[in-house]
Amino acid sequence: NAGVMQNPRHLVRRRGQEARLRCSPMKGHSHVYWYRQLPEEGLKFMVYLQKENIIDESGMPKERFSAEFPKEGPSILRIQQVVRGDSAAYFCASSPKPGQGAGYTFGSGTRLTVV
Amino acid sequence: AQSVTQLDSQVPVFEEAPVELRCNYSSSVSVYLFWYVQYPNQGLQLLLKYLSGSTLVKGINGFEAEFNKSQTSFHLRKPSVHISDTAEYFCAVMNYGGSQGNLIFGKGTKLSVKP
DSSP states (O other), X not given: OOOOEEXXXXXXXXXXXXXXXXXXXXXXXXXXXXXXXXXXXXXXXXXXXXXXEEEEOTTSOSSSEEEEOOSSSOEEEEEOSOOGGGOEXXXXXXXXXXXXXXXXEEOOOEEEEEO | OOEEEOSOXXXXXXXXXXXXXXXXXXXXXXXXXXXXXXXXXXXXXXXXXXXXXXXXXXXXXXXXXXXXXXXXXXXXXXXXXXXXXXXEEEEEEEETTOSSOOOEEOOOEEEEEEO
């Protein structure tokens, strides 16, 4: 039973380019969470999605960032016109149901470097 | 609003010594509590969690934590550490019974075990 799969593991983008990060949740998990980890910081919640729905995007920057979790395929976190400050590790977690202490499984992350 | 404070950013210890990593939280509602471990360039792995019941929780790799409601603490302990325990440890909280279920993380504690 594969865990949460994130790709790519490392991504380098020039300023102004677009970054697309993918997350395939564990089998049977329909809830996906994206977190960002800046250097020397803990993880910060960005967005919570279910299939075809954004449930909570309170942690997403207002501009340039978007997320989706289509009916088929992985969840995508998209960052348009990247800037140096977007350099961070982005982690995805999935769970079978939200809250109630349900078990979260994290992926290994995508490390984005903006040059 | 919830918050998590990890009082020590770095904890150096010698192999086979005991260790305690401190975590305090602030919340106006009941919470679930978690400890995660992150090895270099990897994702987060759940060490243990407190949902309800006994306040002493045992996790993987010989770690345990004690929930203290009056002190709003959830300190992580291990009686004898190994070199392989060198990693970063994150304390996190989640609203009890919430429908959203996103985790609030502390900034992490880097545990360095020396021979």
